Amino acid sequence: MSVADEKEARDKRRSVKLSSFARRLFNEWRRLALPISDERIVIAASGGADSTALLLGFDEILKAKGLGLKITVAHLDHGLRGENGARDVGKVVRLLSDLNYEIETAEVKVKERAAASHDNLEQAARRARYEFLEQAARKFRSRFVLTGHTLDDQAETVLLRLIRGSAAEGLGGMEPVRFLDASKKISLVRPLLRWARRTDTEEYCRARGVEFCVDEMNANEQFARVRVRRKLLPLLETFNPRIVETLARTADLLREDASLLKAEAAVLSNKSSVSDDERGSSPLLIQPLKSAPPAIRRRALRLWIERERGSVRRLELVHLKNVESLLQGERGGRVIELPGGGCVERRKGKLYFRKSCEKIET
Amino acid sequence: MSVADEKEARDKRRSVKLSSFARRLFNEWRRLALPISDERIVIAASGGADSTALLLGFDEILKAKGLGLKITVAHLDHGLRGENGARDVGKVVRLLSDLNYEIETAEVKVKERAAASHDNLEQAARRARYEFLEQAARKFRSRFVLTGHTLDDQAETVLLRLIRGSAAEGLGGMEPVRFLDASKKISLVRPLLRWARRTDTEEYCRARGVEFCVDEMNANEQFARVRVRRKLLPLLETFNPRIVETLARTADLLREDASLLKAEAAVLSNKSSVSDDERGSSPLLIQPLKSAPPAIRRRALRLWIERERGSVRRLELVHLKNVESLLQGERGGRVIELPGGGCVERRKGKLYFRKSCEKIET
Numbered sequence: 001m002s003v004a005d006e007k008e009a010r011d012k013r014r015s016v017k018l019s020s021f022a023r024r025l026f027n028e029w030r031r032l033a034l035p036i037s038d039e040r041i042v043i044a045a046s047g048g049a050d051s052t053a054l055l056l057g058f059d060e061i062l063k064a065k066g067l068g069l070k071i072t073v074a075h076l077d078h079g080l081r082g083e084n085g086a087r088d089v090g091k092v093v094r095l096l097s098d099l100n101y102e103i104e105t106a107e108v109k110v111k112e113r114a115a116a117s118h119d120n121l122e123q124a125a126r127r128a129r130y131e132f133l134e135q136a137a138r139k140f141r142s143r144f145v146l147t148g149h150t151l152d153d154q155a156e157t158v159l160l161r162l163i164r165g166s167a168a169e170g171l172g173g174m175e176p177v178r179f180l181d182a183s184k185k186i187s188l189v190r191p192l193l194r195w196a197r198r199t200d201t202e203e204y205c206r207a208r209g210v211e212f213c214v215d216e217m218n219a220n221e222q223f224a225r226v227r228v229r230r231k232l233l234p235l236l237e238t239f240n241p242r243i244v245e246t247l248a249r250t251a252d253l254l255r256e257d258a259s260l261l262k263a264e265a266a267v268l269s270n271k272s273s274v275s276d277d278e279r280g281s282s283p284l285l286i287q288p289l290k291s292a293p294p295a296i297r298r299r300a301l302r303l304w305i306e307r308e309r310g311s312v313r314r315l316e317l318v319h320l321k322n323v324e325s326l327l328q329g330e331r332g333g334r335v336i337e338l339p340g341g342g343c344v345e346r347r348k349g350k351l352y353f354r355k356s357c358e359k360i361e362t
Numbered sequence: 363m364s365v366a367d368e369k370e371a372r373d374k375r376r377s378v379k380l381s382s383f384a385r386r387l388f389n390e391w392r393r394l395a396l397p398i399s400d401e402r403i404v405i406a407a408s409g410g411a412d413s414t415a416l417l418l419g420f421d422e423i424l425k426a427k428g429l430g431l432k433i434t435v436a437h438l439d440h441g442l443r444g445e446n447g448a449r450d451v452g453k454v455v456r457l458l459s460d461l462n463y464e465i466e467t468a469e470v471k472v473k474e475r476a477a478a479s480h481d482n483l484e485q486a487a488r489r490a491r492y493e494f495l496e497q498a499a500r501k502f503r504s505r506f507v508l509t510g511h512t513l514d515d516q517a518e519t520v521l522l523r524l525i526r527g528s529a530a531e532g533l534g535g536m537e538p539v540r541f542l543d544a545s546k547k548i549s550l551v552r553p554l555l556r557w558a559r560r561t562d563t564e565e566y567c568r569a570r571g572v573e574f575c576v577d578e579m580n581a582n583e584q585f586a587r588v589r590v591r592r593k594l595l596p597l598l599e600t601f602n603p604r605i606v607e608t609l610a611r612t613a614d615l616l617r618e619d620a621s622l623l624k625a626e627a628a629v630l631s632n633k634s635s636v637s638d639d640e641r642g643s644s645p646l647l648i649q650p651l652k653s654a655p656p657a658i659r660r661r662a663l664r665l666w667i668e669r670e671r672g673s674v675r676r677l678e679l680v681h682l683k684n685v686e687s688l689l690q691g692e693r694g695g696r697v698i699e700l701p702g703g704g705c706v707e708r709r710k711g712k713l714y715f716r717k718s719c720e721k722i723e724t
Contacts, residue, residue, distance in 0.1 A: 163601045165608040167615040168530065224601060235597060239525045239586060246527040249679065253529040256657040257619055295618040317611065 021053065021196075021204040022060040028191050029067070032177055037068030040142040041189075042104075044133055045075050047092035047213040050148030053201035054192060056208050058146075059099055072102040074136040074145075078110045078125050091213055104136045122223060130180065130188075137186045145180055149190040152198040155247040156228045159236075163224070167317070169262070172255030173248070194252075197244065265299030268292050269307075272300065274350065281308055283350040290327045298324065301351075305338070308353035314340035326351060383415065383558075383566040384422040390553050391429070394539055399430030402504040403551075404466075406495055407437050409454035409575040412510030415563035416554060418570050420508075421461055434464040436498040436507075440472045440487050453575055466498045484585060492542065492550075499548045507542055511552040514560040517609040518590045521598075525586070529679070531624070534617030535610070556614075559606065627661030630654050631669075634662065636712065643670055645712040652689045660686065667700065670715035676702035688713060 018026060030036075043058065045051045061067050073096050096103050114124035133145045154173045161170035180188040192201065205212045221227050236243040272284040284304055289297050298320045305323075306312045315338060322336045326346040335345045335357065343357040380388060392398075405420060407413045423429050435458050458465050476486035495507045516535045523532035542550040554563065567574045583589050598605040634646040646666055651659055660682045667685075668674045677700060684698045688708040697707045697719065705719040 162524070162612065163598060163605065163608070165602075165612060167612060168619050171533075171612075171616075227601070232597060232601075235594060236525060239589070239594075240527075243525065246525070250524070250527060250529060250533075253657075253679070254533075254616075256655070257530050257623060260655045260657045261619060261622070293618070293622045295615075295622045317615070 018060060018064055018066065019204070019207065021200060021207075022057045022064075022066075024195055025054075025057040025191055026061050026066050028195060032189065032191070034144065034177075034189065035069070039144065040070040040072060040140055041144045041146055042072045042074050042133060042137050042140060042142045044129070044145065044147045045073050045092060045096070046148075046215070047075070047095075048148070048215055049201040049205050049212040050150050050153075050192065050196075050198065052095065052148075052210060052212045053196075053204045054146060054148040055099070056204065056210060059101075070102075072104055072136065072140045072142060073099075074104045074133055076129050076132045077105065077107040078128070079107060091211060095210060102140065104139065106132055108132070122225070133188075134181050134186060137180070143185065144187050144189050146189045146191060148192055148201065149174060150192045150196045150198050150201060151194070151244050151248050152229070152233075154193055154251055155233065155244040156225055158247045158251050159228050159232060160224060163228075165317075168254045168258040171251060172258050173251035175255065194248065261295055262299055262303075265296050265303055268296050269300040269303045273304070281353055283352045286327055286346070286349050286351065289351075294324075297327075304351075305342075305344070305353065309338070309340075309342050309355075311340070323351070380422060380426055380428065381566070381569065383562060383569075384419045384426075384428075386557055387416075387419040387553055388423050388428050390557055394551065394553070396506065396539075396551065397431070401506065402432040402434060402502055403506045403508055404434045404436050404495060404499050404502060404504045406491070406507065406509045407435050407454060407458070408510075408577070409437070409457075410510070410577055411563045411567050411574040412512050412515075412554065412558075412560065414457065414510075414572060414574045415558075415566045416508060416510040417457075417461070418566065418572060421463075422570075432464075434466055434498065434502045434504060435461075436466045436495055438491055438494045439467065439469040440490070441469060453573060457572060464502065466501065468494055470494070484587070495550075496543050496548060499542070505547065506549050506551050508551045508553060510554055510563065511536060512554045512558045512560050512563060513556070513606050513610050514591070514595075516555055516613055517595065517606040518587055520609045520613050521590050521594060522586060525590075527679075530616045530620040533613060534620050535613035537617065556610065623657055624661055624665075627658050627665055630658050631662040631665045635666070643715055645714045648689055648708065648711050648713065651713075656686075659689075666713075667704075667706070667715065671700070671702075671704050671717075673702070685713070 041058070043051070043055050045055055055071075055073060058067075058069070058071060062069060062071065075092055075096070093103075093105075108128045110121060110125045110128055113119070113128060114121050117124060117127075119127065133147075137143070137145050157173045158171055161173070164170070174190060174193060176191075176193050177187055177189050180186040202212070217223065218226060218229075221230065233243065240246055268288065269284070272288045273282045274285060275282055282304075284301075289300065292300065298317075301320055301323050302312060302315065305315060319336075319338055323338075323344050326334055326336060326344065332347045332349070333345075335343050337343050337357050341355070343354045345352045345354060403420070405413070405417050407417055417433075417435060420429075420431070420433060424431060424433070437454055437458070455465075455467075470490045472483060472487045472490055475481070475490060476483050479486060479489075481489065495509075499505070499507050519535045520533055523535070526532070536552060536555060538553075538555050539549055539551050542548040564574070579585065580588060580591075583592065595605065602608055630650065631646070634650045635644045636647060637644055644666075646663075651662065654662065660679075663682055663685050664674060664677065667677060681698075681700055685700075685706050688696055688698060688706065694709045694711070695707075697705050699705050699719050703717070705716045707714045707716060
């Protein structure tokens with residue numbers, strides 16, 4: 001942003017009276033160095049307090065002419081809300097019409113999708129939602145999709161990943177900004193992630209006199225996330241009343257660690273790659289891997305498997321450790337089978353990835 | 363270890379019948395590449411199940427001639443056990459006499475020490491214990507002090523540090539082997555840390571027909587560690603029955619990450635240091651810090667403050683972020699005051715540490 005833009009934005013901020021919520025939202029938008037004008041943003045609205053507050057916050061900033069952005073509101077009906085569903089969707093649609101923004105809606109049968117894809121309900125709903133948001137962004141030629149994830153969501157994510165055994169990558173939680181699509185043209189932005197508590201979004205909705213929906217799934221303790229919210233976080237709060245902020249800050253630090261280590265692993269993986277292999281794959285040289293620190297080596301092996309196989313599905317630490325064990329000693333001809341398909345073989349001072357695990361005569 | 367030693371140890375292991383507990387202890391000792399003969403080890407014994415099992419396990423291995431080590435048992439009476447204290451100490455002493463090893467005991471008034479040093483009881487007890495163990499090692503010319511920390515202790519440590527807001531360094535938990543003293547001559551070894559559950563140590567004590575003491579402090583929910591053990595871990599087990607092993611494995615990974623990042627930070631800190639400063643301190647050049655990734659930069663600043671001030675006491679992330687903010691822009695003359703004493707000033711493209719925060723005329 002130029003110095004003139006900077007000054008203009010500062011003047012605007014001073015000249016307009018914003019609520020505390022909208023001002024913090026505006027400050028975060030600036031901190032993330034996102035465009036202040038001439039862009040259309042897609043705001044994902046579920047009807048819950050978080051996304052409603054996000055929408056109302058931007059509405060306030062736009063009306064005060066703090067930002068020169070256009071808004072499209074995107075609402076996906078998951079078909080999961082049971083008998084209150086229709087009434088809730090009605091509420092969302094009424095709010096949207098009152099605000100008078102462009103609206104994109106769609107309906108998806110998440111249960112059916114989950115059954116077809118062998119995902120669980122949460123996964124299927126998340127997948128459907130992000131696909132829908134990406135399509136909406138394309139349709140409205142927007143480069144920014146915004147979701148209402150809060151500090152509380154971040155803390156829950158960190159805890160769920162801790163429980164599942166994630167390393168630094170997973171414990172880093174959600175990023176405030178990341179690319180949504182493979183071609184890196186659309187960014188997913190979470191402008192509430194680093195500062196807003198769920199209580200802040202609820203209060204702000206109430207202060208604006210806007211009703212929000214309470215998702216019935218939020219009370220269903222079959223979902224691990226719901227139990228984290230209703231049981232684990234309250235217990236952790238008895239140790240540290242600011243546990244949510246603490247976990248979110250730890251996530252920020254671990255994300256920085258992981259992103260650097262991953263970059264260093266990519267360098268190692270490229271340095272160790274031999275590209276001119278007769279079988280069209282890129283084996284890795286043993287020697288540079290062997291002398292690398294374990295934190296980098298395991299990440300490099302993971303990146304290499306992802307590239308060779310196209311996915312790291314079902315690949316866990318124990319399997320990477322098995323592949324690492326191939327680096328020990330001098331003997332070739334050893335093979336490690338990977339879950340989710342494929343094998344890694346040590347041969348002539350290199351590691352080879354093979355799609356099929358049948359024995360190859362050498 | 364030479365190939366001959368290797369073979370000898372393998373033969374010994376095969377020729378002797380060890381209990382499952384002792385065999386796993388022996389395997390871990392080998393995995394840690396610790397000496398198999400001609401050394402004296404100091405085993406810290408509290409009388410609780412963990413350290414008693416550790417002692418009995420080594421007793422079993424030594425009697426089966428699996429290792430050629432000598433043992434000194436070190437017991438510190440904390441003077442904290444209340445009315446059952448004397449009886450418990452009696453139990454420990456009886457067990458030790460039965461086993462017929464060299465014994466080193468001492469008594470310390472932890473409450474009085476805590477009051478004098480402004481530590482809490484736990485900190486004061488830990489400090490007294492490690493001082494005593496270091497002295498015992500010197501007295502008996504031993505290079506290895508062993509404690510009975512288990513997987514459960516590791517999981518508790520990780521959770522306590524998560525609650526307190528630690529980054530990767532803290533979340534890495536305890537190390538299986540680290541130096542105990544400043545001169546790096548004595549190692550603290552935790553041979554149960556990576557595999558033994560508390561239930562394993564209790565079972566093994568029972569199988570050997572040896573009574574162990576239950577520390578009254580273990581039931582006192584004033585201590586955060588006790589509440590982690592009795593409330594938080596059981597709740598986490600409802601999400602993941604193997605949460606203790608999961609947390610310990612995550613700690614291993616984060617410890618590897620942190621140790622590499624710290625090494626890289628030391629390189630950056632040295633590279634940025636200017637040694638020939640007129641005031642006898644070593645200022646840091648702004649430029650190399652500015653272009654470094656934040657994960658390295660903050661660790662380098664921390665190392666530098668530790669070196670310049672002699673301690674990082676009370677230094678938290680927020681203070682490092684304040685120091686980092688000095689790197690922004692071009693303007694010098696700005697000063698950040700550190701909690702625990704001292705200031706960092708930006709001047710002429712460098713960061714200076716000053717013991718006193720009074721304004722210096724330049």
